[in-house]
Amino acid sequence: MGKSVGMKPVSAETERRLREALTQLMAADERLSVANLARRAGVSRATANRAVAIRSELREAEAGRQGAAPAPVDNDEQSRAASENILAQHAQLRALLRGEERRRNADIGNVIPILRR
Secondary structure, eight states: OOOOTTOOOOOHHHHHHHHHHHHHHHHTTOOOOHHHHHHHHTSOHHHHHHOHHHHHHHHHHHHHHHTSOOOOOOHHHHHHHHHHHHHHHHHHHHHHHHHHHHHHHHHHHTOOOOOOO
C-alpha cells in the first residue's frame, strides 16, 4: 500500500512502538482499534493513523480474529469522507449556536427592566 499524498510518514521508532503495541494487543486479546493501538504505543491517534503499514496489519489481524478477509481501504476516499463528516458536524454546530443566540436575544427583548425608586 502506498503513502497518501501530504501525509508525513511516522519515524522508524514510532513504527516499532506501534508494531510492538499491536503484538501486545493481540496477545492480550484486546479490541484491535487504532485508539487502543495508539494508547498502548503512547502516541496520538493521528500518529497511529499515519502508520499506513501498521493500520493494514491491524485490519488483517482483526479480520483474522473474525475469520474474514480484510476489506481494502482507500485512504484518500476514507480521508475525504472523514473530512466531509467533520465539516457537516461543524455546520450543524454553528446552526445550533446561531439558533441559541437568536433565542437568547429574543428572551432579552421580553424582559421588563426593574427601575429603582
